[in-house]
Amino acid sequence: MQSLDPAHRREPLTYYHRSGPIGQVLASLAQDPAAKIAAIGLSAGSLASYALPRQPWTYYEIDPVVEQLARDERSFTFLRDSSADLRVILGDARLTLATALDAAYTVIVLDAFSSDAIPVHLVTREAFALYQHKLAPRGVIACHISNLHLDLEPVFANLVHDAKLVCLVRDDTVISPAEAALGKAPSVWLILARNPENLAPFSSDARWRPARQHQQAVWTDDYSSLLSAFRWH
Secondary structure: OOOOOHHHOOOOOEOOOOOOHHHHHHHHHOOOOOOOEEEEOOOOOHHHHHOOOOOEEEEEEOOHHHHHHHHOOOOOOHHHHOOOEEEEEEOOHHHHHHHOOOOOEEEEEEOOOOOOOOOHHHOOHHHHHHHHHHEEEEEEEEEEOOOOOEOOHHHHHHHHHHOOOEEEEEEEOOOOHHHHHOOEOOEEEEEEEOOHHHHHHHHOOOOEEOOOOOOOOOOOOOOOOHHHHEOOO
């Protein structure tokens, strides 16, 4: 979604609203022009609204049609309007991210899990090992885990525990009619890092809480169970 009002065209909406979890994360961690941001999942390019001038931003997107739509200025102008040093790398993110330099990114945004068919190979022990290699020592990974049919919070929490990382969750699913009228959508985001100090800007905020874990096997490239994450109710 993008506003049709020229005065608000650069405002990120829906899951990416400035008052939502990812708005808070990027406002806190991406305000250094030297910070390098990676996002797995392009969508309409809304997150580019947070970029500073000449700041390095890299999108990893598997579907070339998505990039075509994001660059079609008849529909969306987030990429055009951004002043970031922005590039889109097409291909499967597990393969293309592997080619990036180790410790390259200050923030990695994982935003590929809100559809009915999630890419399970991005939510495994091996995928998390890759993310850690590409994350700067004091970096943070932000995971968009909103999903109508799957409860992904314990899946991610188990992976975080397995990798000896730390994480917090902000459930921003209760929004006011006024917020909805302004284009904000409910969302749930999880942030993770190597140690609690890296999450200090959020740990004192009551809106963030420890993630729920379930007694289930950690997902790997050889094992996963969508049924264990299904919202049966």
